[in-house]
Amino acid sequence: EAQVTQNPRYLITVTGKKLTVTCSQNMNHEYMSWYRQDPGLGLRQIYYSMNVEVTDKGDVPEGYKVSRKEKRNFPLILESPSPNQTSLYFCASSLRPGRNTEAFFGQGTRLTVV
Amino acid sequence: GDSVTQMEGPVTLSEEAFLTINCTYTATGYPSLFWYVQYPGEGLQLLLKATKADDKGSNKGFEATYRKETTSFHLEKGSVQVSDSAVYFCALSALGYGGSQGNLIFGKGTKLSVKP
Numbered sequence: 001e002a003q004v005t006q007n008p009r010y011l012i013t014v015t016g017k018k019l020t021v022t023c024s025q026n027m028n029h030e031y032m033s034w035y036r037q038d039p040g041l042g043l044r045q046i047y048y049s050m051n052v053e054v055t056d057k058g059d060v061p062e063g064y065k066v067s068r069k070e071k072r073n074f075p076l077i078l079e080s081p082s083p084n085q086t087s088l089y090f091c092a093s094s095l096r097p098g099r100n101t102e103a104f105f106g107q108g109t110r111l112t113v114v
Numbered sequence: 115g116d117s118v119t120q121m122e123g124p125v126t127l128s129e130e131a132f133l134t135i136n137c138t139y140t141a142t143g144y145p146s147l148f149w150y151v152q153y154p155g156e157g158l159q160l161l162l163k164a165t166k167a168d169d170k171g172s173n174k175g176f177e178a179t180y181r182k183e184t185t186s187f188h189l190e191k192g193s194v195q196v197s198d199s200a201v202y203f204c205a206l207s208a209l210g211y212g213g214s215q216g217n218l219i220f221g222k223g224t225k226l227s228v229k230p
Contacts, residue, residue, distance in 0.1 A: 004157070033217070042118075042203065042220040043158075058217060090157055092218075100146050100165050100207075103218060105157035 002027045006091050006106035013081055013113055021076045021109045023091030029104075031097045032074040033058065034066065036087040037108075043090065049074055050097055081113040116141045120204045120221035127194055127228050135189040135224045137178075137204035145206040147171075147180055147187040148218070152201040161189075161202070194228045201225045 004025045013019050025032065033048035035058075045058030049068040063085055065077040074093075078085060091106040121136040139147065146165045150158040162171030167182035176191045187204060204221040 040222060042222040043218070044220075045217050048217065092158075100163075102160045102163070103158075105150075105159065107155070107157045 004091055004093050004104050004106040006109050008109060009107065010110050015082055015113055016080050019078050019081060021089060023074045023106060024072050025093040026072065027093060029093040029095050032093045034076045035090045035092060037090060038087050083113045086113050087111060116206060116219045118204050118206055118219055118221040120224055124225040124227060129196055129228055129230050130193045133191040133194045135202055137187045137189065137221060139185050139206050141206055148205045149178055149189050150203045150205060158203060196228045196230055199226055199228045
């Protein structure tokens with residue numbers, strides 16, 4: 001089954017404790033991205049990757065890092081989480097970047113930073 | 115910059131009622147337009163899309179027409195079901211080059227509840 005898998009689904013952590021949210025897709029997609037979803041703000045892109053070893057900032061990259069060492073994986077790293085990073089996070093992938101390509105989303109990771 | 119505005123929710127309807135969720139956009143040029151749906155506890159999934167003016171996207175009884183003159187992409191369904199209860203997001207694909215083309219600009223979402 002074609003899917004984007006994120007882990008964990010739920011995470012509660014403390015301020016400053018490094019964490020990683022994993023994302024994996026099994027569709028051989030080139031393009032992957034991370035979004036955060038906040039009430040009243042919709043979804044905003046954090047980082048994206050056009051292919052292995054090619055990553056770039058989205059609209060709200062501050063406080064986040066990513067890496068793309070393999071085509072299928074695109075982890076999101078919070079080196080020093082803060083309470084304002086409490087949010088619902090989605091990983092997405094698409095065959096290639098472009099105006100007409102469908103994005104496939106993971107089920108989301110609900111992160112709480114206390 | 116590019117932006118999407120959709121009607122505030124929540125929207126509560128009775129089963130078999132007619133649904134309209136308004137969406138307007140601001141963009142340079144002619145972006146592609148999408149409706150995504152998020153069922154409770156799940157990620158977003160594509161509902162329908164339109165890639166040029168006057169295109170009509172349709173799926174599962176939902177329709178939306180790309181109106182360049184009014185910069186709109188309103189979602190409609192003639193008869194909603196309880197199973198349509200979800201959050202609906204209007205989105206456009208950002209114009210640009212390279213990876214920025216893949217960036218979807220989302221509206222804030224509209225929560226729909228359908229009562230039996």
